[in-house]
Amino acid sequence: MTKAPAILFATSEMAPWVKTGGLGDVAAALPVALRRAGHDLRVLLPFYPALQQAFPQAKQIAAIPPLAPALPAARLLAAEDNGLPLLLLDCPELYQRPGNPYLAADGLDWPDNASRFGLLSRVAALLGQAASPLAWRPDIVHANDWQTALAPAWLHYQGGAASIVTVHNIAFQGCYPAATRAALGLPEAAWRFDGVEYHGQVSFLKAGLQLASLISTVSPTYAREIQDEEFGYGLAPLLRHRRDHLHGILNGVDTEIWNPATDPSLAAHYAANRLAAKRANKLALQRAMGLAESADRPLFGVISRLTAQKGLDLLLTIGDGIPHLPAQLAVLGSGDKAMEAGFLALAERHPGQIAVSLKFDEDLAHRIEAGADCFLMPSRFEPCGLNQMYSLRYGTPPLVQATGGLADTVVDVSAATLADRTANGFIMADGSAHALWQAMERATTTWQDKRLWQRIQQNGMRRDFSWSHAATEYSQLYRDALATRT
Ligand code: ADP
Secondary structure, eight states: OOOOOOEEEEOSOBTTTBOSSHHHHHHHHHHHHHHHTTOOEEEEEEOOHHHHHHOTTOEEEEEEOOOBTTBOOEEEEEEEETTEEEEEEEOHHHHOOOSOSSBOTTSSBOTTHHHHHHHHHHHHHHHTSTTOSSSOOOSEEEEEHHHHTTHHHHHHHHOOSEEEEEESOTTOOOEEOTTHHHHTTOOGGGOSTTTTEETTEEEHHHHHHHHSSEEEESSHHHHHHTTSHHHHTTOHHHHHHTGGGEEEOOOOOOTTTSOTTTOTTOSSOOBTTBOTTHHHHHHHHHHHHTOOOOSSSOEEEEEEEESGGGTHHHHHHHGGGGGGTTOEEEEEEEEOHHHHHHHHHHHHHSTTTEEEEOSOOHHHHHHHHHHOSEEEEOOSOOSSOSHHHHHHHTTOOEEEOSOHHHHHHOOBOOHHHHHTTOOOBEEOSSSSHHHHHHHHHHHHHHHHSHHHHHHHHHHHHHSOOOHHHHHHHHHHHHHHHHHTTO
16 A cells, blocks of 8 residues: 655644634544544644643744745744644744634734735645755645635645645635735736635635645535535635535544543433433433423433524524423523523523523533433534534434534434434424424424434444544545646
């Protein structure tokens, strides 16, 4: 077998140090799985204050001169995180800032984000080029989201490694004024509709999608959906044009942190063949959240950012009916103020049957996954989604809309899917509040049949959501990207 390609994984986030969304989790887990799969992989990310604290012993390995008017001089430092090599891009005037990596304290984008992530992209490309200051050279530069998506542009125009861009969230694209092209040192030839130009601006993400050897996103269904105007945020035509180069690879989950047999947050541990102990978690959750300790009705759980994307306005529409199903509801989430107020009012109208906690609480999230009977995720779009996978692992069948990663992981209960033992949850017939209600009615009725419910739980718990699956698929993608070069 040929040697696994060497990879530079370029990212603007990495959990636990810097995380605003799914990219942070992926950057923490996927590189480890890829190294286990035999890839010589290094992670490139800015030397933010949180990284400086975590790796005070990081050593300088290269100096990078100013490469363009808006790209100041920088340094590359090397560190290791449990054996994972990190390349830390140090440029205090760009990255020495507290808090969120993209936003200032006033909640607005840092005004120099084009330089901050232009530099990150430029250095990612440089490390894949003959002019690299390092002896180590990747075969593939793997860019993630708009913040590193300009890297393929330099590799395309100047030559170097093959490239991949992974879309974790297509809503954020990194668009800046036309003058940014020269300021970042991109060649004039790049100013084309099939280059970095997008409606008179430089678009980082569009450039990457246009010029990368291959594109991926975080689930097969989302890969199809973003080719539609409704989901593509303006980039659907380009993605349709490149559909033969676009792949969907489902994210994994951390199967050590999310394991009901060992989870330290739980009242009782359980597994697919020891499901009876799950009941103690329901009782503990009911107590903790002030719900009546009734065993005769299912408890629906929600853990979510409260935003329109997550479809929880649908739940508010039908919420008053839940106690009459009969069922209970436990909500953990925060976000949109009107939605927060709506859930609080709902809980006040139904004490003992509906409980709401408006905070971010990892421990409670684990206890809801274990204590609920059924997990609600009526998202309007969901590139991959994590909570439905946690729910499947926790024997808490998810109830979802058929979109993105939800459609790729949840299999609706039917005669056929029960027969082939794939049934593991409930899918709404459409995106309406009525469809959510109908699916909740169906779940409530199904839950009454304890043996049937157990089969559904076990089907979900048996499925493997570890990162090693995703790593195998990315390995193939890397080989395919290299093949586009020959
Ligand atoms: P998204 O990244 O769009 O918010 P995901 O389902 O992919 O949605 O991931 C959400 C992650 O954030 C999950 O790990 C979930 O448990 C966690 N989460 C969201 N809201 C809360 C909260 N209020 N408290 C604890 N964890 C939360």
